Amino acid sequence: MGYGILADMDPHLLRTYVTVARLSSFSEAARTLGYTQSAVSQHIAALEQDLGAPLLTRRPVVPTAAGERLLEHAGPLLLRLDAARADVVRMAAAPEHGLTLAAAPTALGPRAVAALPAAGVTVRVLARDGIPAAVATGTADLGLVDGLAAPSDPLRLPDVAPLTTHCVGEEPVCVLLPAAHPLARRTGLRLADLSAARWLDAPDAGLPLDRLRAAGGGHGFRPALRYEGTDVRVLTALSAAGHGLTLLPRSVAAGVPGAVAVPVTEPRVVHRTELVCTGALRGTAARLMEVLVGRK
């Protein structure tokens, strides 16, 4: 079958479009892209003519409704493009330049840390969404992602590229409560009972709130303080100080000073961490993978 009669959108045009939209300026975009302002103007004009709709208002430079739509597509599209390129290139030339492992903050549990070889590995902590992208584009060789899931259910990851995932482990989920919290003596908690409480909103370090809402059933789970870093220590400290509740895997929530980790009993969710990698793994990467997955 064919793929459509229409002409292709040139990725170059797409890139300049997202740059212009991001910077809200033709001239600035031209500078950062190494083009002339004229070229950028022509790029945008070409795109608009091709799609038959204005994408940007000029003065001020702001995306139109159609432009917003295009932006939603453009990000994943360009990401996949880079990923495809990187993946194929990697197959050809594998310089074995030293392994790098990208991990979400709470995904790097004690077991994973113990499994790392003595030397030659770079660990990079990224926001959760960035992990598959990093692996796909070759920025990292392996990735560790974590999240909430039903027991033995795979995680829902954004599919930027054909990646393979392996379960590294599952452990109970705990709510981190300040020691003085009225519920801190409990031995188990139902998530639904906590929907009225205030929760830390830490999309990069902790678990995103919307996943929480999905697991907890209803709405609620109102955000309290928002934390944008990736440091779990800071997150637990904030939670211990009463700035909001957090959900964490037991191994992370256990030893936090001034706070108590109470397991979640309902719904039956676990904290699952998965290893993500491309098909082409060699040498050290393959060995590390085997150790982490425990399939030895």
Next chain:
Amino acid sequence: MGYGILADMDPHLLRTYVTVARLSSFSEAARTLGYTQSAVSQHIAALEQDLGAPLLTRRPVVPTAAGERLLEHAGPLLLRLDAARADVVRMAAAPEHGLTLAAAPTALGPRAVAALPAAGVTVRVLARDGIPAAVATGTADLGLVDGLAAPSDPLRLPDVAPLTTHCVGEEPVCVLLPAAHPLARRTGLRLADLSAARWLDAPDAGLPLDRLRAAGGGHGFRPALRYEGTDVRVLTALSAAGHGLTLLPRSVAAGVPGAVAVPVTEPRVVHRTELVCTGALRGTAARLMEVLVGRK
């Protein structure tokens, strides 16, 4: 920030590459694409030089390992490209040309059929994987997909584009057994107990076997006869004739002559059908959506 320093792969080159790989011939690809054989040859050479690896063996023309890899990327990539284009174009010019609804075979239950307006709608039955793609590229305005899922869990759909989904309904899953089957008198069955049986392999009409394995726990679920059409009547007839078991939603499995529908009790999975659509819905499409989702 930025999206990478490397040059973009030209989608044109990608398209000719997949065409060549599909047809196993440069000349044939040239004919179907409207190029010269020379141009195709240059396209492939350019891609190979860009990626630094041979993508095809010549004589016979077969993808290399790297080429296979590229093929895995190219499909979704080109699909997304078309989807992006179609989505933006659709926003600009909405001709309201008569609504078309794409549905997976078993997704079109009695309730959905009843909800369709008297006239002006085209229904198109496609393989399950094709539904999101059809909606994304504008081939259809709305899509109905179904699948196995934990109760009130969303379906796992390939994300070809930013689409929104709404649950249309959930119903029990049944195993379709020939009336003479030893287990046909049962009132309920555990899926794991059936892993040793032979199953119909009907990826387009029924539920794909790998989803079954995921739900059923272990391995097994060996394929018996393979059916490549999208007609559910044929599927149920094959199953009734003893060519293999099938999993179906109760409403579909109920009235099959010569067969018995036994509900699945374990694991707790339901047959869920979802409506998928793009953000920009107007007129009839929006109304049909509301009726189907039942949010009236």
Next chain:
DNA sequence: CACCCTCGATAAGCGGAGCTGATGGGGTAC
């Protein structure tokens, strides 16, 4: 209110990317 300065659109010109057509070499069938 006049001035200027910035930003985006447009015109003209040029260089190179990419297509065509022709030719060459290696394989296979008869």
Next chain:
DNA sequence: GTACCCCATCAGCTCCGCTTATCGAGGGTG
């Protein structure tokens, strides 16, 4: 051996896409 068939390569041409240059519209500032 001969006659294709297929893919690679080369030369030539065309047109696309970039740059330089100029213009018009806003928005500050004295």
